[in-house]
Amino acid sequence: AQSVTQLGSHVSVSEGALVLLRCNYSSSVPPYLFWYVQYPNQGLQLLLKYTTGATLVKGINGFEAEFKKSETSFHLTKPSAHMSDAAEYFCAVSDDDRGSTLGRLYFGRGTQLTVWP
Amino acid sequence: DTAVSQTPKYLVTQMGNDKSIKCEQNLGHDTMYWYKQDSKKFLKIMFSYNNKELIINETVPNRFSPKSPDKAHLNLHINSLELGDSAVYFCASSQDRGENQPQHFGDGTRLSIL
Numbered sequence: 001a002q003s004v005t006q007l008g009s010h011v012s013v014s015e016g017a018l019v020l021l022r023c024n025y026s027s028s029v030p031p032y033l034f035w036y037v038q039y040p041n042q043g044l045q046l047l048l049k050y051t052t053g054a055t056l057v058k059g060i061n062g063f064e065a066e067f068k069k070s071e072t073s074f075h076l077t078k079p080s081a082h083m084s085d086a087a088e089y090f091c092a093v094s095d096d097d098r099g100s101t102l103g104r105l106y107f108g109r110g111t112q113l114t115v116w117p
Numbered sequence: 118d119t120a121v122s123q124t125p126k127y128l129v130t131q132m133g134n135d136k137s138i139k140c141e142q143n144l145g146h147d148t149m150y151w152y153k154q155d156s157k158k159f160l161k162i163m164f165s166y167n168n169k170e171l172i173i174n175e176t177v178p179n180r181f182s183p184k185s186p187d188k189a190h191l192n193l194h195i196n197s198l199e200l201g202d203s204a205v206y207f208c209a210s211s212q213d214r215g216e217n218q219p220q221h222f223g224d225g226t227r228l229s230i231l
Contacts (some may be wrong), residue, residue, distance in 0.1 A: 041225075043225055044207070046219040046221075049217070049219055083202035102215045104173055104216075110160075
């Protein structure tokens with residue numbers, strides 16, 4: 001089965017600073033990878049996804065992530081944090097049995113991002 | 118227009134009761150899901166339906182029974198509620214069951230068992 005590790009359950013940055021949220025995965029086959037954001041009392045929204053092709057993926061709200069197979073990582077970055085970025089961020093990997101096509105997602109435990117003025 | 122809508126948003130009830138949560142999506146998607154998010158924000162899939170057919174049934178007590186009357190609706194019925202059932206339950210949908218399909222989430226149903 002797949003698994004996802006998000007290093008750091010809480011990350012705090014100042015407004016305008018670089019945001020780096022770490023995600024490592026385990027997979028026996030090339031994975032599909034996702035980042036979702038959850039604002040308070042809301043559901044998850046897709047930020048970006050990696051399926052195939054270019055390893056640097058751009059998402060919404062200025063976020064991007066790079067798939068590094070050698071490091072089994074998919075870290076999320078944003079050059080300059082904004083107050084509105086404060087939320088919970090989840091990394092997810094899809095089902096590893098390519099024949100199953102079940103669309104099962106395995107989530108990390110989330111990273112709470114706080115942005116200080 | 119709300120893409121994935123769940124009702125109710127909050128549900129407070131006593132142990133032993135039976136309750137249902139409804140979910141509807143207007144995206145024309147074929148696949149729908151139920152997730153449970155615990156108090157530590159950990160998200161785990163419970164069930165998935167594709168075109169009204171059950172395709173994922175994780176290790177969930179059989180007190181939980183999903184029902185999909187059509188591909189736009191996926192309801193969750195819970196019998197004999199227990200304290201450990203307190204959580205936020207999210208419904209989601211995707212275009213189809215492919216692994217590369219992003220999932221669209223509802224705003225969640227916050228279930229509290231007294």
